[in-house]
Amino acid sequence: MILPLIKGLVLTLKRFLDPRTCVTIPYPEERPKLSARFRGLPELQIGKDGREKCVACGLCAKVCPSQCIYVEGAEDETHRRYPKIYELDAFRCIFCGFCEEACPVRAIILRDTFELATYQNKEIFDKEKLLDLTKKRNLPK
Amino acid sequence: MNKELFAYLVIACVKVLLVFGTIQFMIISMIWLERKIMAHMQVRLGPMRVGPHGLLQPIADGIKLLFKEDIIPEKASKLLFVLAPAMALIPALITFAVIPFGDKVKILGYNVDLVITDINIGFLYVFAVSSLGIYGVVMAGWASNNKYSLLGGIRSSAQMISYELTLGLSLIGVVMLTESLSLVDVVNAQGKLWNIVLQPLGFFIYFTSAIAEVNRCPFDLPEAESELVAGYHTEYSSMKFAMFFMAEYANMITVSAIAVTFFLGGWQGPFLPPVVWFMLKLSGCLFFFIWIRSTFPRLRYDQLMHLGWKFLLPLSLLNILITGLIMVIKG
Numbered sequence: 451m452i453l454p455l456i457k458g459l460v461l462t463l464k465r466f467l468d469p470r471t472c473v474t475i476p477y478p479e480e481r482p483k484l485s486a487r488f489r490g491l492p493e494l495q496i497g498k499d500g501r502e503k504c505v506a507c508g509l510c511a512k513v514c515p516s517q518c519i520y521v522e523g524a525e526d527e528t529h530r531r532y533p534k535i536y537e538l539d540a541f542r543c544i545f546c547g548f549c550e551e552a553c554p555v556r557a558i559i560l561r562d563t564f565e566l567a568t569y570q571n572k573e574i575f576d577k578e579k580l581l582d583l584t585k586k587r588n589l590p591k
Numbered sequence: 592m593n594k595e596l597f598a599y600l601v602i603a604c605v606k607v608l609l610v611f612g613t614i615q616f617m618i619i620s621m622i623w624l625e626r627k628i629m630a631h632m633q634v635r636l637g638p639m640r641v642g643p644h645g646l647l648q649p650i651a652d653g654i655k656l657l658f659k660e661d662i663i664p665e666k667a668s669k670l671l672f673v674l675a676p677a678m679a680l681i682p683a684l685i686t687f688a689v690i691p692f693g694d695k696v697k698i699l700g701y702n703v704d705l706v707i708t709d710i711n712i713g714f715l716y717v718f719a720v721s722s723l724g725i726y727g728v729v730m731a732g733w734a735s736n737n738k739y740s741l742l743g744g745i746r747s748s749a750q751m752i753s754y755e756l757t758l759g760l761s762l763i764g765v766v767m768l769t770e771s772l773s774l775v776d777v778v779n780a781q782g783k784l785w786n787i788v789l790q791p792l793g794f795f796i797y798f799t800s801a802i803a804e805v806n807r808c809p810f811d812l813p814e815a816e817s818e819l820v821a822g823y824h825t826e827y828s829s830m831k832f833a834m835f836f837m838a839e840y841a842n843m844i845t846v847s848a849i850a851v852t853f854f855l856g857g858w859q860g861p862f863l864p865p866v867v868w869f870m871l872k873l874s875g876c877l878f879f880f881i882w883i884r885s886t887f888p889r890l891r892y893d894q895l896m897h898l899g900w901k902f903l904l905p906l907s908l909l910n911i912l913i914t915g916l917i918m919v920i921k922g
Contacts, residue, residue, distance in 0.1 A: 458887065459883075463882065465631065465632050466632045469631065472635065476636065
């Protein structure tokens with residue numbers, strides 16, 4: 451009866467004496483290490499020509515379970531399809547990553563953006579905002 | 592006024608203030624230390640935001656409690672409701688009157704005993720006074736006019752009365768060895784050998800019952816925070832709640848001080864000054880309290896009663912029997 455109690459006491463003492471076992475992250479000062487497969491906010495990718503990769507096929511909007519994506523496509527003078535309007539409602543998005551899976555040209559990828567607190571009661575990311583996320587990511591390189 | 596008498600009064604007052612202040616300081620530091628130590632044992636960080644490593648957390652807590660609204664329920668028994676927190680806190684503090692925290696010292700030509708008062712029935716005094724703490728709990732539960740508080744108070748008093756018995760009996764062995772009820776004599780008798788060596792069973796029983804007596808984890812059923820609302824202090828807010836909180840910590844310090852006095856040789860120890868030894872041992876005991884709290888899960892109520900009445904009580908009687916037998920054989 452006594453031995454398991456002592457075992458428990460030894461374990462807690464070990465944890466106490468070794469601060470490295472601590473799992474808490476003092477968040478704003480120290481950032482969490484996110485895994486490569488972390489699903490943050492979906493971001494529109496930029497192609498080699500400096501324009502959005504998206505071809506406005508609408509598969510992401512179709513597959514989205516929470517119906518947070520709205521796409522309206524158009525053609526430019528070279529008959530290349532591009533999204534005239536691309537809106538993502540961050541309030542409705544459930545970060546499932548189906549849009550990323552459905553996309554035939556890998557134009558939308560869920561990255562590590564997870565700080566989405568806002569003062570508005572509606573947070574719609576339009577095409578520019580979603581592209582800006584990628585542009586900012588490319589800047590330091 | 593007679594000069595001798597004046598000096599005696601001044602010394603007594605200074606000692607009382609010093610002990611009282613030290614206990615208050617210990618309570619405040621205990622609040623921080625408990626949260627910190629428990630957090631690190633449970634692989635967390637604990638308070639980090641208020642001051643460096645959350646050092647100012649107890650002050651922030653205190654300010655918060657001071658500014659909270661002091662609510663007295665409409666149908667509560669007002670007098671008892673106000674009296675109960677004081678009834679809980681005072682016994683814990685005045686028990687310290689007989690606990691010796693150092694040897695005789697000479698200050699400005701006066702011989703000063705480092706104990707507030709050495710009465711020849713110190714042992715009885717400790718138990719008479721510490722039992723009064725139950726009244727605060729029962730009164731708080733009853734005066735709130737809330738059935739949950741009442742049940743909490745009854746649970747708490749049932750537990751405290753059950754363990755009071757083993758608490759007293761576990762110390763009888765020490766009293767038999769010392770042949771004195773004075774706490775100063777008990778400490779003086781431990782100059783060569785601490786009583787924990789002679790009475791290991793007694794120490795084990797004492798510490799287990801002491802944890803139950805002050806309602807600490809794993810015997811914190813009266814206020815089991817994950818199961819009940821709060822137990823007997825459900826209706827209390829603001830500083831009245833803070834007083835119950837302080838009473839819990841003061842009780843913890845008191846029972847630790849008694850453990851140090853009876854089993855761990857009081858202020859006796861080599862090299863360091865007696866007061867430092869006393870504080871070191873006291874801190875060790877308090878650390879043990881926190882250590883246990885962060886390790887063990889809470890007992891069920893029937894397990895608690897089973898442990899108290901069917902295990903610890905016979906064991907403490909056995910301890911007295913063995914101690915007596917050995918004393919008779921040795922002459």
